[in-house]
Amino acid sequence: MTEEKETDVATKTNGENTKNDSCVDENEVDNAIIRQVEYYFSDVNLPRDKFLREQVKLDDGWIPIEVLTTFNRLAKLSKDVNVIAKALNNSTSGLLEVSEDNKKVRRSPEMPIPEMNEERRKELMSRTIYAKGFPKHSVLDDLLKFFKQYEEVENVLMRRYLDSHTKARHFKGSVFATFKTKEQAEKFVNSKPVKYNDTELLIHWQEEYVKLKQEEFAAKKAKKEQKKEKDAEAKADKEELKLPTGTVLHFSEGDDKMTREDVKEALGALGADIAFIDFKVGDSEGWVRLTKENAAKEVSEKITDGKIKINEKSVVFRVLQDEEEKAYLKKTVEEMVKRRKNQHNHHKQNKGKHFKGKQGQGRKRKQEQSDDGPPSKTKVSS
Numbered sequence: 001m002t003e004e005k006e007t008d009v010a011t012k013t014n015g016e017n018t019k020n021d022s023c024v025d026e027n028e029v030d031n032a033i034i035r036q037v038e039y040y041f042s043d044v045n046l047p048r049d050k051f052l053r054e055q056v057k058l059d060d061g062w063i064p065i066e067v068l069t070t071f072n073r074l075a076k077l078s079k080d081v082n083v084i085a086k087a088l089n090n091s092t093s094g095l096l097e098v099s100e101d102n103k104k105v106r107r108s109p110e111m112p113i114p115e116m117n118e119e120r121r122k123e124l125m126s127r128t129i130y131a132k133g134f135p136k137h138s139v140l141d142d143l144l145k146f147f148k149q150y151e152e153v154e155n156v157l158m159r160r161y162l163d164s165h166t167k168a169r170h171f172k173g174s175v176f177a178t179f180k181t182k183e184q185a186e187k188f189v190n191s192k193p194v195k196y197n198d199t200e201l202l203i204h205w206q207e208e209y210v211k212l213k214q215e216e217f218a219a220k221k222a223k224k225e226q227k228k229e230k231d232a233e234a235k236a237d238k239e240e241l242k243l244p245t246g247t248v249l250h251f252s253e254g255d256d257k258m259t260r261e262d263v264k265e266a267l268g269a270l271g272a273d274i275a276f277i278d279f280k281v282g283d284s285e286g287w288v289r290l291t292k293e294n295a296a297k298e299v300s301e302k303i304t305d306g307k308i309k310i311n312e313k314s315v316v317f318r319v320l321q322d323e324e325e326k327a328y329l330k331k332t333v334e335e336m337v338k339r340r341k342n343q344h345n346h347h348k349q350n351k352g353k354h355f356k357g358k359q360g361q362g363r364k365r366k367q368e369q370s371d372d373g374p375p376s377k378t379k380v381s382s
Contacts, residue, residue, distance in 0.1 A: 029077060030087035036074050037088060038095050041107040044124075044155045044178065047116045061106035062099060127182040128155075129189055130209035132174035133201040143175060146196060151184035153177050176206055233341070243329050246294035247275070248320040252285040255313045263288065266310050270302045278332075287320075287328065296320070 039045055046052055055063045065088075069079045078084055085102035097108050107113070114120055134143065140158060147153045155178040160169040179185040185205075193200045204212070251263065260277040263286065267274060272290060279286025290296055296319045300306070307314040320328055 033077050033087040034091045043114050062104040064104055125206050127185040128178040128206040130204045130206050131201045133199045134173050136171050136173050150188050153179050244293040247290040247296050248325050249288040249296050249317050251315050251317045254315045255311050256282050262310050266308045272299045
């Protein structure tokens with residue numbers, strides 16, 4: 001195992017592992033060695049330690065003690081294979097077996113590695129707590145010593161984050177601590193307030209913390225989606241302000257039965273590419289907005305004496321120019337923006353609903369209306 005990996009494993013070590021090179025009592029060193037190696041082969045570590053899982057497949061579960069001495073936390077206790085073997089032979093948990101030549105160690109075949117399935121995951125979570133409020137400069141041994149005064153823990157995971165600039169991983173000030181039994185975890189949780197030095201710790205069950213983070217993530221996601229929608233609306237509004245100029249024809253003096261289709265047909269014969277006709281039957285005047293920049297002048301030049309005969313009436317056409325056109329286009333844009341917002345709000349209110357009968361018909365008619373026209377007008381069909 002590399003030093004980097006061992007540092008990570010050490011971060012996930014158990015609550016018994018509180019000894020180091022400063023131990024002067026041989027028995028204490030032996031006990032620390034036993035606890036550390038038992039952690040490596042424990043239910044908590046072995047199922048998720050990729051390196052050790054690969055090693056146990058090589059020799060019927062046996063791993064050379066010399067390999068274990070490359071792990072930082074065991075190396076701090078001893079690198080002497082004989083010293084380590086002697087200590088492990090005194091283990092009484094029944095978890096470990098030492099080879100006859102004292103060169104290898106393995107997890108007892110009578111204690112199969114538990115399968116990491118959903119049931120196992122839930123069981124572990126039921127006895128795991130989240131605690132926040134530890135100094136960012138804390139080291140693992142300090143945290144292990146802190147938890148040991150309450151109850152024995154199987155695992156303490158120091159939660160870290162990656163610094164995007166230095167690429168270094170730093171302690172967040174919070175941990176996940178897995179107790180050996182749910183009762184021990186409950187005792188710790190129920191002992192609130194719990195302080196580390198003079199700081200009261202924020203404590204949750206791991207399941208409760210995960211749920212809170214999921215809700216927080218969902219809220220952030222919803223907020224992000226709302227911002228995305230607003231940005232899209234703002235972008236659409238900005239784009240709508242760029243309507244082409246030189247595109248508006250005004251017409252008047254038609255009969256009271258003239259329709260938009262009549263106007264469209266008359267202008268279409270002149271090659272006009274129409275965007276909208278702002279007019280309804282009975283109006284005394286109307287406006288035609290063309291699609292291409294400066295197209296109104298080109299079409300008007302094809303209109304003899306500025307008049308087109310529609311339904312036996314000579315309808316007068318002229319090009320809107322300068323301030324008159326600006327005013328009309330500004331009003332059109334305002335109405336277009338208003339319409340889009342109304343349709344957007346209507347869509348959000350009725351999202352996921354099913355419309356039937358007249359309601360469905362009304363919805364269909366609204367969908368057929370274009371965002372590019374005044375709200376009281378209908379887009380000319382092509």
